[in-house]
Amino acid sequence: MGRDRKSYKCSLIFNKIMNKRIFSVYVNLQDRELNLPSYLDNSKFIISICPSSIRDGTFSNKGIEEVKKLLEKGCLLGQRGYIGRCRYPHKDGIDPWHENFCLYNPPISLESQLELMTKSKEILKKTFGIEPIVYAPINHLYDENTLSAVQTLKYNFMMDQNNFGINPYKQNGVIIIPESKIGDKETSKSLGIYSHVDMLRKRKVSDFVKRIKLILPSEFKPENVPEHILTMNEIQKRIKKHERDLKSLKRKHNIK
Ligand SMILES: [Zn+2]
Numbered sequence: 001m002g003r004d005r006k007s008y009k010c011s012l013i014f015n016k017i018m019n020k021r022i023f024s025v026y027v028n029l030q031d032r033e034l035n036l037p038s039y040l041d042n043s044k045f046i047i048s049i050c051p052s053s054i055r056d057g058t059f060s061n062k063g064i065e066e067v068k069k070l071l072e073k074g075c076l077l078g079q080r081g082y083i084g085r086c087r088y089p090h091k092d093g094i095d096p097w098h099e100n101f102c103l104y105n106p107p108i109s110l111e112s113q114l115e116l117m118t119k120s121k122e123i124l125k126k127t128f129g130i131e132p133i134v135y136a137p138i139n140h141l142y143d144e145n146t147l148s149a150v151q152t153l154k155y156n157f158m159m160d161q162n163n164f165g166i167n168p169y170k171q172n173g174v175i176i177i178p179e180s181k182i183g184d185k186e187t188s189k190s191l192g193i194y195s196h197v198d199m200l201r202k203r204k205v206s207d208f209v210k211r212i213k214l215i216l217p218s219e220f221k222p223e224n225v226p227e228h229i230l231t232m233n234e235i236q237k238r239i240k241k242h243e244r245d246l247k248s249l250k251r252k253h254n255i256k
Contacts, residue, residue, distance in 0.1 A: 024194040033063035048078030051120035078134035082120035094245040098141040163236040165189035
């Protein structure tokens with residue numbers, strides 16, 4: 001994919017100087033409303049919701065109205081999976097919070113993923129009157145079937161984890177936006193950044209967001225990213241997930 005290593009590094013430096021970021025705010029399953037801090041009043045960003053929290057009534061009418069107001073002022077609606085949880089039971093105690101791709105079980109078919117994503121897309125459309133244009137796989141875990149489903153269902157953007165300062169790029173007609181959680185060490189060189197709603201009032205998040213200019217994905221032209229960088233990013237993502245699962249199993253069974 002046409003860019004050499006030198007020019008790729010240049011784009012990272014460019015981002016750092018410009019200090020523009022694409023920001024995603026994630027609503028967690030237990031959140032009842034947004035109650036956003038005032039520093040976000042005049043900003044545009046992606047607001048991503050798990051449709052099951054609307055289906056189950058956890059996300060309140062007040063929360064729904066708050067999201068509607070954000071969409072009216074130009075924020076983008078993101079779909080954060082469906083129920084958030086893996087279809088395989090994970091009785092072993094590892095983290096079950098993934099939906100499109102499980103590291104420990106057979107892949108979820110394209111048909112199943114399409115069915116799941118269509119059903120959940122409908123919930124958001126019915127609630128907010130517009131379709132989500134961003135798909136955010138839970139824990140950034142997805143596979144080729146997810147990408148095909150995202151393309152078939154005509155989302156414009158899909159979120160991924162950013163471990164190597166990767167700028168948004170296009171794959172199968174979908175713009176992939178790699179992002180880092182504010183506070184993680186990768187944040188300094190990531191154009192895409194995110195925070196969960198309940199973290200927005202923490203100093204490390206508010207100080208960071210107040211210093212930057214938030215832009216929408218449409219304001220950034222996707223770049224070509226070398227294939228090896230994308231492969232490394234995927235490997236790093238899986239390593240992190242494996243490490244996290246290993247750590248929690250060790251903790252659970254008191255193994256040093
Ligand atoms: Zn799983």
